[in-house]
Amino acid sequence: MKSFSVRKTLDMLPVKNMDTLLMQTYGPDFQIHDVEWKHLTDPGENFGSIILAVNINAGHNDKKRTLNVVVKLPPRSAYLLELFDSPLTFKKELEFYSMVAPEFLKLQNESGIPRESISVIVPQFLGGRLGLHDPQHFDEQAAIVLENLKSYNYITQDRIIGLDQVHMNFAINHLAKLHAIAIGLKLKKPEFFKKTVLPCLEFNLHEATEKATVDMIQKAHNDYKNIKEAEAYLNKIEKTIEYGYTHDVTPEEPWATLVHHDFWVNNMMFKYDESGKPINMKIVDFQLTVYNYGVNDLIFFLVSSSQKEVLDNHLDDMIDFYYDSFIASLKSLNLDTNAFPKSQFMKQLNQCAPIKFNQCIMMVQVIQAARGSVSQTATEDGDECVFTGGIDDDNYKQKMLHVLSTFNRKGWLVE
Template sequence: MDIPEEEVSGAMSVPPLTKSELADLLGPDFTVESLKSERLTQAGDNYFSNMQAVEVKLLPHRRKLHLVAKLPPVSSFVIGISHFGDTLRKEKIMYLEVAKVFQDIQIESNVPVRELVDLFPKCYGAHVSYVDNMPVAEKSALILEDLRPLGYRCADRIKGLDLAHTYLVVSRLARLHATAIAVKIKKPLVFKNVILHACENFMTEGPPHDEKKKDKMEDKLFEQLASIEEIKPYLDCLKKSNALKPYFFPLPIEPFASIKHSDFCTNNILFKYTTDSYESLPTDVKFIDFQMTQYDSPVRDLIFLLYSSTDNGLVPDNYDHFIQLYHEHFIDALMKLGCDIKPFSYDVL
């Protein structure tokens, strides 16, 4: 999709988060004395939202709080194509509800404290505005903990993930997917009301797997593909084959169907380091930007990660091992959460 240059160049002014807006988002447990904010991302990055780093001083002891504010895009053009209100609704559910459900089921399953997995940054507040029962961008906002002071940052996305980074993120991704499945097995009502709620589709009107919806999205995609000269000779064959249709809101295949991030790449993974060097080994990881969550095959996240975000040559040499690693941690997580693992064999995966 072509986005006007001025919309992503950074030339437009970015309105800062106000003290009263932040106070409303944080709620009565926090009293804001002052705040200082700055643009968090470079021009051209994250143009579907307005990301701000916010340093807050709280009363009564002037304690500092480092936050990240996710606000609507500045551009009306981007607001029109980003579905910001709806994507923020999904993230609000993930950070405030799904994260709690994941912690609760681990604690209830007597997972040792040292083995508890927390894959989400802390959310301090979120608000989604509605007009005629539909989420809208205006006045919608999300406030997360800024993890940078704790040593978290994105890996080198130009170089890609090395073996140590890939091992860590694959093992934690498996636990994300397995925990959602454990909720499905042990708490079906919670799964329906929380996990599936976070996975609701928003791109067009209609039931989640409506054929008309798929056709509409497929038409939009082919409009874009038609503008690429190298692809034009293959368009007719691609249309006749219906090869792309399963990728639009695919029907989940049980028993492995789980919550899927749908944009699981280096940009949306934060690694914790003990030094400032990219060469140091990561000690922890957090996942962010749950704007496109779906209920689908979790392996799609794994494959997308491996082929979009790893160092050249890493996947061909280690592909089978990464799949086995994922499955081992997936099964280990299910066992820790007290689930029957027989339906989840490696062959079925």
């Protein structure tokens, strides 16, 4: 990965009052001496925020301390701020990391899960604010500070290639745990869930976001019209797209949970043992969370992130594995699993799948975008988001056809 050059002075750091942010974790004696920082992701790999890697030399209780952190900041351009509804999405993510994620750990501990088996699903939160002058009011200095997972040897996989079966199953297991733990919190601590968790899951499409989403779906639809191999399916494609606009599934309890809503390759990081086997994983980017059926995350993840042969040969196996992992996680929290029968799960899956078609086809433009096809200017200062993926790009075209064939094979297209 090409990284921006390292910059070494604290006064050049785009994050003001960084020490105050870290005092939230390390206390009032924390004092920064110097920093090194750089942009963590290439242009085009993350549109909704600016992500910095910051290495900090600090003093803490008269001792020297070195910290490797990631700081998430809002995008710079007014267009992107509006497109991603940053005031809302930053607030949602900040509240998730600061108030909800710690309760996930606490619930597992209280349920008697051994310490070595507790799932630490997200990076450690170290500090955050909505604004510099008023921590509760959004401004351009909104910030979320997390541990830098790369310094602990976590890495992302290749979004264009997708995940092999080992990585898919590893991620499915973690996704199932995320959904089960949120349900456990709802059932065991209903007042906390209602007061603290549900507000983090409220999400209404901003007008600019809705327009951009519709534009991307329309582009995908037009691309299908220009792909010869899709010609026989155009009627089903049109009906399924329209169905996604006009239908919604109201989740039945007790199944509704925290849905990540953007669970694909770029939003997870894996850690490996010496043999290259994944031994841990963290999920990132919780700004789009909603309250719905967990199968919404599962469907999008399977279709967006599996390598072709894995999806072709193991789709039903992965669906079964998710359900089994979900039930096992509920049991580990001492919950009654009779309320979560497999028949209802499969019904939800087939209800939600046609509605997820739109997200699956529009996101191919992002996931299969050629590396380097989006400039730094476009992501930081531009007034529109342009994805160059099109049917002339074979990766894009083949993925669009594969999404189509997968939905058709499973009977998820609307007749």
